[in-house]
Amino acid sequence: MITARKHGIITFLSDFGMRDWYVPAVKGEILKKNPAAMIIDITHGLDPFSVREAAFILKNVYRSFPTGTVHLAVIDPGVGSPRHAIIVCSHGHYFVGPDNGLFSYVCSRDTGVYAIKEKRSASRTFHARDIFAPVAVSLSMGIKPQALGVRVRKFVRFKFPPLIKKHRLVKGEVIYIDRFGNLITNIPGTIKVRRFVINDSYMAPVGSYYGQTKVDRLIALRGSAGYYEIASYGGDAANKTNVHIGTKVIGYL
Amino acid sequence: MITARKHGIITFLSDFGMRDWYVPAVKGEILKKNPAAMIIDITHGLDPFSVREAAFILKNVYRSFPTGTVHLAVIDPGVGSPRHAIIVCSHGHYFVGPDNGLFSYVCSRDTGVYAIKEKRSASRTFHARDIFAPVAVSLSMGIKPQALGVRVRKFVRFKFPPLIKKHRLVKGEVIYIDRFGNLITNIPGTIKVRRFVINDSYMAPVGSYYGQTKVDRLIALRGSAGYYEIASYGGDAANKTNVHIGTKVIGYL
């Protein structure tokens, strides 16, 4: 069972951006109920409605936080519609947000999912402030998910993009592009790859750190998220190769 | 009377951006005097000198914080000039910043305004760090505004853009455009409007949530700030309609 702490940590991911008042309004509502809450931004800078990228970010970051942390994640094009609001309990962490696949990659065998009872007084456009934040803060103060929602068996969960393994190669794809232009693939660093070919046109040998190649040359590394990533040393591999999320990548063993 | 708490919350809004050292320098000065202060960013991403947009943001966000919160707001093209620095006490909250209209929309009948005594040692370009932050932190530690400034009757206050109501229509304008491209109007959600026409060319029926229309179609909703906003579902209404702040909007009752 998850034990939340009174001075709990609440992380916050959204597509709200940092220019408007949406992010601080959510934080204010949290602090109104728990002035000792520690709120840590994950990101608010994804393109609007980037549910899959957000799911990948949550997968990569949640383990850096102590168990008992509440992860509030709101990318919610369906706000106000009949879509569910859920609490996901997994790996000793809580996740709170809309039921649209955001938590697909943090689920485990012992995952418990609860549909949140909606309040009638909530706005139809800002559930982060009116529904999700109050639930997150309640969890951070030790209230059990059973008291906040009803256990459900069905929830939206999409599959991690699958690999195709052949004789001496593995076919995957680019699943995330970071701010440096590094191309993060779905090919785990545990597979022993010698070199990658992207989009049938660019080759990247596998190395062990960025600076091992020359400036502006491609190199593939075992990245910190556990997957191979293809970088251009001192440059931007995404710009260089004109690759997008979903572009095919072939690894030669 | 407002009661500030020792471990007080200080919100911070500016046009400083997040790239330079201006925002953390202000936070450091706060923590030097009150290491237990909880500092929450409102926004630092507005276009430089956007006083009216900042005033609208403050109006929308301050109520999400507990009473006693100190709201530090510095958009200050007149820094170093003889413009006043003020403390505004309103609705149980404190507001600290330059006297240029920033606090126009948070004033109430019982608003008390105090002109801050300037220190001679302050720089001429960075009053956020040298004057406003020390005042904000003093308020957060329970020091009364009377001890920090002199009560004044006159201060800069601009009017909220007025509505024109006719027989079966209401004329307003776009007063804010958010990061999703939603067009926020000055027409309160309490007025029963059936549809909106923007700029004599675009029509938006009133609905109750974004997803009620088709992708890329306009829809008007009662927004979370209490005003009608016009959105393009899954898209960007501002891009689609080429509308700016100040564009006229007509609501048909």
Added chain:
Amino acid sequence: MITARKHGIITFLSDFGMRDWYVPAVKGEILKKNPAAMIIDITHGLDPFSVREAAFILKNVYRSFPTGTVHLAVIDPGVGSPRHAIIVCSHGHYFVGPDNGLFSYVCSRDTGVYAIKEKRSASRTFHARDIFAPVAVSLSMGIKPQALGVRVRKFVRFKFPPLIKKHRLVKGEVIYIDRFGNLITNIPGTIKVRRFVINDSYMAPVGSYYGQTKVDRLIALRGSAGYYEIASYGGDAANKTNVHIGTKVIGYL
């Protein structure tokens, strides 16, 4: 000697941006070891690999924080290579990051520098999370740098761009451009300059506050960092003059 506090302040500067999970992963690792740590972002928005600009920012901001603060700074194109990871103790503050010149401008005569012992388990691409954050949090909890590294005499340190002083003029350069487009020079405000000429083509008289000139006119001020800066009132001096970091500036006494 520096005394770190249990509930210590850790500032964090990087070129990671705010879109990916790199910044919150570092914060999570800090909170896992010290849940009472107060983490303040300096900036994550510099262009990738801007070591000199980051060094200037650190110089300008660290004094705003109380002594004992730990400043974690990671702009690290050489991550995973044999470059050192260091702790710098200077002016009663701690600085932690790669040994590539980041701490050049915060060193003093009594600076102590320690090379951090690397862990074998660290990733080759994310030392901020795997090496620097654990060291920063240890320092914030009172562990001595001697227990975390080995004293070294040699470390990378670049020189602050020098001035050339002649009979009635001083030659310097633009060393930083802020988000307002203000051109910050390396000419100290203690030198009595009457006017500046930039790039042989633009003239800026010295004034005492931005609003002292007309809109869109250049004016030079003693900036909050201690150096002359050239601004365009209500505008953007960098755009107006097409000046870059390194452009020569002449001050006439």
